[in-house]
Amino acid sequence: MSEKKKGLVLVNTGEGKGKTTASLGMALRAWGQGMKVLVIQFIKGGWKYGELKAVEKLGAHFEIRQMGGGFIKGPDDDSLAEHRHAAREALDAAGAEISSGKYDLIILDEILYASYYGLVAVEDVLALIDKKPENLHLVLTGRHAPPEIIDKADLVTEMREIKHPYTKGIPAQKGIEF
Numbered sequence: 001m002s003e004k005k006k007g008l009v010l011v012n013t014g015e016g017k018g019k020t021t022a023s024l025g026m027a028l029r030a031w032g033q034g035m036k037v038l039v040i041q042f043i044k045g046g047w048k049y050g051e052l053k054a055v056e057k058l059g060a061h062f063e064i065r066q067m068g069g070g071f072i073k074g075p076d077d078d079s080l081a082e083h084r085h086a087a088r089e090a091l092d093a094a095g096a097e098i099s100s101g102k103y104d105l106i107i108l109d110e111i112l113y114a115s116y117y118g119l120v121a122v123e124d125v126l127a128l129i130d131k132k133p134e135n136l137h138l139v140l141t142g143r144h145a146p147p148e149i150i151d152k153a154d155l156v157t158e159m160r161e162i163k164h165p166y167t168k169g170i171p172a173q174k175g176i177e178f
Contacts, residue, residue, distance in 0.1 A: 007136040008154040009129055013112055013145035016159035017177075023107045023139045024051055030137070031062045035104035038097055042090045042119070042142075043068040043083075043110035049178050067093060068110065072117055080117070087119035091128070098132055105137040112142030112149070122146050 010026075012019040027037045039055075045068040055064050067090035069083040094108055108128070114120045125140070129152050132138050140149065150156050165173075172178055 005135050007132060007134055007138065009132065009152060010137070010139045011112070011145050011149060011153040011156040012139065012141045012159065013143060013150075013156065014159035014161075015143060016161035017164065018159045019141040019143075020051075020109050022157065022159075023109065023141050026139065027062065027105060027107060030105045031058060035061070036102060037062045037105045037107070038103045039064040039107040039109055040090055040094050040097070041066045041068055041109040042087055042114040043071060045070050045086065050175055065090075065093065068114075072113075080119075083114075083117070084119045087114045090114075091120050091124055094128055095131065098128060098136065098138070101133065103136065105139070107139040107141065110142045111140050112145045114142065115146065116142070116144040122148060125149060126152065 010023075012022050024039070027039060031037050041064065045066045052064055052066070055062050067086055069079060069086040072080070072083055090111075094106070094111075097103060098106060108125075111120065111125060115122050115125055126148060129138065129149070140153075145156070
């Protein structure tokens with residue numbers, strides 16, 4: 001295998017479950033190779049997800065920052081202004097960390113969903129991709145990846161829901177959804 005490092009832009013999108021989970025699996029793989037990993041979560045905030053508990057045990061080379069205001073109920077959500085403010089702070093943090101040179105892999109979790117809801121502009125997301133250093137791997141997750149971002153990515157994976165327990169009335173399960 002070649003040791004020449006080329007930082008990639010990767011997108012996990014689609015209506016199915018598993019976008020964040022896949023990116024965290026990639027992060028764990030990178031961490032296992034001695035790489036420094038940062039995950040900035042644009043929507044999640046407030047809950048103690050299982051991944052937060054796990055990362056506490058991995059040490060200083062793997063960090064997750066929950067910067068979102070929590071889940072958005074839809075375009076009529078009364079708290080969109082608060083979500084917009086939180087997403088702006090996450091975007092600023094992402095820009096600073098992408099430029100910092102401190103990390104080998106940065107995951108911008110749910111940034112595409114934040115863009116879809118107008119919390120951050122597609123142009124701002126494209127600007128983050130453009131400022132990415134050559135050796136940094138950058139992962140963007142969320143539903144509704146815009147074509148401009150798909151065009152800039154090196155790898156795009158679409159998760160498609162075929163069957164989900166929620167449709168049978170089964171609530172989110174600890175260790176699976178959170």
